[in-house]
Amino acid sequence: MPAPPVIAIVDDDEDVRVATGSLVRSLGYTARIYASARDFLATCSSDAPDCVITDVQMPGMTGVEMQKGLRALGSRVPVIFVTAFPTEALRETLLAAGASDFLGKPCDGATIIRSLEQALTGRSTRDATA
């Protein structure tokens, strides 16, 4: 039996990242939670996850900068963005930069699960209707 996929969760809000971690684990995946984008980038070169769920607005380094950092390291890991203040402009920017998906907070579990499954099977949601 293969090891379950590893999902990295990056959010500066503790409540959110613990809750998301719990949801991811309840689905049978392995969850790793990080309080900042820098913490995550520091570990991912040695031990890359299968998917990243990250907030957009975070102190220090934003989710957008983090994705650029990942790409600079040569990582193709899919990134799902979740934000409390979704705008169409931000959505387009992130999808154009190669984001796997873009979700608004709060979003229900079914949406996160579908988005995760799409990211893990390598299917892009770029052309799907949101």
Next chain:
Amino acid sequence: MDAPVVAAPSPFRPAAPPEGRRPGGILGIVALGLALVIFLVDAFTPLEGAVAVLYVVVVLIAARAFQRNGVILTASGCLILTAVAYFLSHRLFDSDSALLRALVSLAAIAISALLVLRNQSAARILAEQAELLELTHDPIFVRTPTDTVTFWNRAAEDLYGWRRDEVRGRNVHVLLRTAFPDGEAAIRDALMRNGRWEGELVQTVRSGARVVVESRWSLQRNADGQPLAVLETNTDITERKRAHAALAESERRYRTIFDTARVAILQQDWRQVKAVIDAVPRDSGMSLGTYLDDHPEVVRDLRRSVTIVDANAELRRLIGADTGAAAPQSLDAFLFEDEPTFVESLLALARGETFFEGETVIRSLSGERVPILFGITFPSHADGFECVLVFALDITERKQAQEALLALQSELAHTARVTTLGELTASIAHEVNQPLAAIVTNGEAALRWLKRSPPDLGEVSAAVTRVVASGTRAGEIVSRIRTFLAKAPPPRDWLDLREMIGEAVLLVEREMVRHDVRLVRDVAADVTPVHGDRVQLQQVLINLMVNAIQAMATVIGRPRLLIIRVAPDGTEHVRVTVADSGRGIAAEAVERIFQPFFTTKADGMGMGLAICRSIVEAHGGRLWIGGHHDRDDGPGAAFHFTIPMTAERGS
């Protein structure tokens, strides 16, 4: 020659008798000497013959030497001398032939004396008449039908520069180089046919200057009807012509200005208005304004009575008239119903003002509204009212620019508010959404841990615990935001309500014009400044005014009035009333009108009045719906709000 001008004896006497008529001259002495010689010969020589007849020569000489009485005296002397000589040389009836000779001589002397006296009288009349021709200011000369001068008066000497002795016998029209604008042959024909001619001639005087004269020719004929002489009277009209030409030039210049000005100019007849205004009774103590308010039919008649005598091209453009079409004949055609400045102009006229200006909206021929600036110049004297000059300037573009500017300003203010609100909303959304997201996600996770087989109750318990914590945290965030907002009160300034209403009116003016609403503004003199947030209170005023204007959109058949009143309400508050003459507010709507999301407008949010009320209450006042302040039975709705008046200025 006969003088053709004056026949009756003139009241004027010649200043001095003509030369040679002086009594006691040399001729007198000659006459007396001759009489003496004749007497001596007659009486003391035996010469038989009518020697006494020679006394006729004495009388003729006396006629030239003496006036009437001298002539009579001389003739009488001659008669006596004849008689004395007869008696000295002949006794009575001595010789029939001698007596006959004496009688013939007496008769000859008497007849010659009578003839001389008559001739003298005729000559005196002639002299008087000739003197009159000298007295006139008009140059007069007499010429033969072939233009040879026979008479030339003093005024002719003055005008033409030649003395009479220099022109006598010369061809006058050659001398004066007369130009005949109407054609010389035609003029001479007319003279021969009618005996007279009148017209203009151009002549050259001695100095070489050209003069224009108004010439009158009269033809004198002899008993056979043959032309004898022409009397020509020439009046110098050079100056008059020049003045007339200058006047015509000035007139042409003003006409050009009138025709080409970019300002509309009208000439209107206000005589009827003047007469009616002057006739309005003033003794009852009633003002003209009150009278006109009470008699709208008088105002209507006066509007119709003002006729348009003339108008320039710019006016035609202003009212959209084709160059070919006739412009309206009456002022009434331009003015909308209840146009307010016409009555104001009547009051200005009644006060005796000579100029009245204002801003109004007139109606073009196609019925469109044209905003104008106008001025009326009233004559200072009563008989000039058939020509009252009115100018009008099209201010459509200026108005549009002003409206665009105001719209832009109001757009900017709105954008600023929206931006502030947007930033606030984003921040609140972010703050509150985080715990909400955690709650939802924890809930989802708890459900999934429960559905596992076997259910992982430890995870469920942990997730539900986090749900409770996040819910508590969301509540804390909301209360923190409220505390934050309460701690940041809006800026407060000292506000002049009169000024603020003026600004608000400017912002809604376009809306008022669009809905044909008239503003009635009444701000009491004893309103003191209030302390408050300019932007927020402005928002309340504009909101209430726009509501009022829109409430009247369907009103037909009565004036659409927006009434704004500001007055102290007696409780140290100032009360602002915004009322309209619309349909009013239904009783069931009055209950709910201040609730959020209540609206009667198709595109309304229903937030306006709710926000207004919270703003007014934040200022320590009240906002409510009531009847009209002074006419509870009037149509429409009235909103009132109060703001505390503060007697002294604070920090």
